[in-house]
Amino acid sequence: MAGPVRLYATRCFKPKPRQKSVLSARAFQLCTQRNIVVRGLKFSMVVGTILVLINQSDIILQGQADALIWTKVLLTYTVPYIVSTLSSVQATLVQEQG
Numbered sequence: 001m002a003g004p005v006r007l008y009a010t011r012c013f014k015p016k017p018r019q020k021s022v023l024s025a026r027a028f029q030l031c032t033q034r035n036i037v038v039r040g041l042k043f044s045m046v047v048g049t050i051l052v053l054i055n056q057s058d059i060i061l062q063g064q065a066d067a068l069i070w071t072k073v074l075l076t077y078t079v080p081y082i083v084s085t086l087s088s089v090q091a092t093l094v095q096e097q098g
Contacts, residue, residue: 041081
C-alpha cells in the first residue's frame with residue numbers, strides 16, 4: 001500500500017522544472033536595470049563607508065594603507081552592492097511569478 005501512496009505523492013508534489021536560461025536572462029536584465037543599479041550603489045556607499053570607518057579608518061588615517069588595505073576597501077564596497085542587487089533581483093522575480 002505504501003507504493004501507490006508514494007507514487008501519488010511523487011506525481012502531485014513534484015516541483016515544476018524551471019527554465020534556467022529564461023530566468024538567467026531575466027535576472028541579468030534586472031541586474032542591469034537602472035533603478036536596481038542605483039539602489040545598489042546607494043546601499044553600497046552607506047554600508048561600505050560605515051564598514052570602512054569601522055575596519056580600516058585607523059590604518060588609512062595613519063597613512064599606512066598599502067595595496068592590500070585598498071583592496072579590502074574595494075571589497076568592502078563591493079559586497080553590499082552585490083547583496084543589494086541580488087536581493088532586488090530576487091524580489092522582482094518572485095513578484096513577477098506571482
